[in-house]
Amino acid sequence: MVLKRMFSRGALARERATGSRSRRKRAKTQRFAPGNLRAPGRKFVVVxxxxxxxxxGTSVNPLLRAVYLARGDDTxxxxxxxxxxxxxxxxxxxPRETTxxxxxxxxxxIRRWANERVGFEARIKITFYPGRYATDKGSIVPVGDIARRVPKGDRDVAILExxxxxxWFHPGARWTSRFKHVVGIIHTNYLEYARREENGAQxxxxxxxxxxxxxxxxxxxxxxxxxxxxDYARSITQNVHGVSNGFIExxxxxxxxxxxxGxxxxxxxxxFIGKCIWAKGYxxxxxxxxxxxxxxxxxxxGALEMDVYGDGDDFAVVKSAIAEQNLPLRLLGRLDHADPKILDYKVFVNPSLSDVVATTSAEALAMGKFVVCAEHASNAFFATFTNCRTYSNMDEFAKCMREVMTTTPKPMTDExxxxLTWDAATERLLDSAAPCGDTKYTLKSHVADWFTARFHYALxxxxxLRCLIGGGAGTLEPPEDLSKWDPDSWSGGLMDRKMT
Incomplete structure (x- = not known):
């Protein structure tokens, strides 16, 4: 059945068949030569x-990326x-009572928060797609083919956060067949999360x-x-996140x-500040x-005492573990990192090994604090800053903590x-997102990707099959009216962690 669906005249085939042969040829040419991303009039869709x-991070950083992309060019x-x-x-x-x-x-x-955070009027469009919160995954799963919600006239550059x-469960045509250029930004180390679950290696x-x-x-x-x-096909490594001007000021x-x-x-x-789940550094x-x-x-x-901000699914068990181990950690609940009281702290300790890039570390550096973090690939960008201290073992951690608790951070240089600004991050994004020789899209890649897409679509x-592999019941077709949507309770797949 899977093979039949792979080569049937399904949704993917119908998508490719639309339009004249000349239009398909032009689209193919544009897909392989998308041109200069800084050219006037380009249209970006950040998903x-x-x-x-x-x-x-995946709500805040893409929002700010969109805001600063729009700010950089009026066209x-x-x-x-x-x-x-x-x-x-x-x-x-x-949050409670916020629906x-x-x-x-x-x-x-969203607009009010963005305008307050950046200090100017955000010149962006905001659209919505239906999503389900997958309790077994702790994340949101799109419902239906969300690429179809983008008008054809706006399908130029897609940035998939x-x-x-x-x-994972996208049931439609390839994003690359609908947009001239598609860039993916990898935010999350999902392998690290999987590794920590039962049967994690598998x-x-x-x-x-x-x-x-x-x-x-x-x-x-x-x-x-x-x-x-x-590793990913056609990938490069670059930190394209920034911090808001409020932290800089x-x-x-x-x-x-x-x-x-002094x-x-x-x-x-x-x-320490972060979502209160074990895998987020707790x-x-x-x-x-x-x-x-x-x-x-x-x-x-000489004991190390810390205030800890954040809430999440593991708040109660983390609190219980702290009490059981008699640790001088004060769990104080949710707090925005931009709250004025955060400015009073001298040291941000972030021992997490599951981050890809910790936005909180960048914000702490911008606020003029010491940052103490693990010697880890996720912290390579921060390690280049004067006030960052890294450690690879407990002896080094102790040395770092003794230093930062008895000295004063140096003022950040203008460079x-x-x-750390979003202006600089946006320039890094436009440089990194452009096609280059190291990530060129070859004919061999095109053929391999076509077969890969057909296999994935068949599943x-x-x-x-979606229910079996964890896509959730009722997620194949989108609802007609988002505001009146009332789906059934979420149920996971065979490999998802079981919720109690």
Missing amino acids: TTAALPWMT REVTLMVPWLAKADQAIVY FETPSEQETY EPEHLC KEQVLRWINHLTTRCHTHKVIKLSDAVQ GGRAKAKAIKKE SAAFRRGAY SELLHVVGDFNEKYAKGKK ELHR VASES
């Missing part, structure tokens, strides 16, 4: 897997495409293959934010205070704090601050 008010049109969740899923994902009746209500919320995630190998398969057949080029993630103000007051400019010590945090206080602290005065175009 991501999460939306505010969920304060996660450039930028659309941000985010998931719309039904009421039941909103209640799980969004929306219609997409337009949520758009107003988490292309593997967006395309899940990791399957997921590695699926990620590679879906990404290569739906993108022309892939940008890895760091080398902490797996906070850092400049703190630099002036340091020159005037260490007295910081009234608090060390902290396992490593409890380990390094526990080891430091047991083996390296000299009495209670360092500029590297996900069947409702029963």
Whole structure:
């Protein structure tokens, strides 16, 4: 049945058959020679897997990327495409008492947050696609062929934030057949998450293959934010994230205070901030704090105490583990990293080994703090900054902590601050996203990608197979009216972790 579907005249074949032969020839030429991404009048569609008010990297960074892309050229049109969740899923994902009746209500919320964060009017379009919160995966799964929600006249450059995630269960034509140039940006180390689950080694190998398969057949080029993630076809490594001007200005103000007051400019010590799930650095945090206080602290005065901000699915069990181990970690719940009280802290400790690039580390550096993080591929970009300290073992961690707790961060240079801005990140994106010799799209690649896409389509175009492999029931066809959508409870597939 799978082979029959691979070579049937299905949705993919119908998509390719539309239009005249000359139009197909022009589209093919454009696909292989998309031209200069900085050319006037280019249209960008930034598609991501999460939306505010969920304060996660894949909601915040794509939003800011879209805002700064639009700001860089008045002739450039930028659309941000985010998931719309039904009421039941909103209640799980969004902060308490923050829900929306219609997409337009949520758009107003997103625009207001963006304008306040960047300090100017965001000149972007915002559109929604239907998504389901997969409780077994802790993430949002698109419903239906979301590429079809983009008007044909806007299908120029697509930036797929988490292309593997967006395309795990994508039931339509290849994104590369609909857009002139498709760039994927890898945000998340899903292999690390899989590795930590039951039967993790087997899940990791399957997921590695699926990620590679879906990404290569739906993108022309892939940008890895760091080398902490797996290899992908036609990929390069570049950090294309930035931080908002608010953090930069906070850092400049703190630099002036340091020159005037020295260490007295910081009234608090060390902290950590992040979504409260074990895989987001909390396992490593409890380990390094526990080891430091047991083996390296000299009495209670030398113990490492920290404030910890964040909430999430593992909040209760993390709190219980901290109490059981009698660790001096204060779990203080959710807080925006831009909150003024964060400026009082001198040291941001981020021991996470699951990040690809930690936005919080960049924000902490911008605010003029010391950042102490693991010597890891995800931190290679930050390690080049004056106030970053890295460690590869507990002896080095103890040495770093003793240094940063007894000294004062140096004021950031203008060059360092500029590297952290979204303006600089946008320039890196446009350079990295353009076609180049190292990632050229060959005929061999085209043929391989076609067969890969057909095989993948054969699996996900069947409702029963989608349910079996974890795509969720009722996710093949989109709802007619997003605001009236009321799907059934989520159920996972064979390899998904079972929820209790």
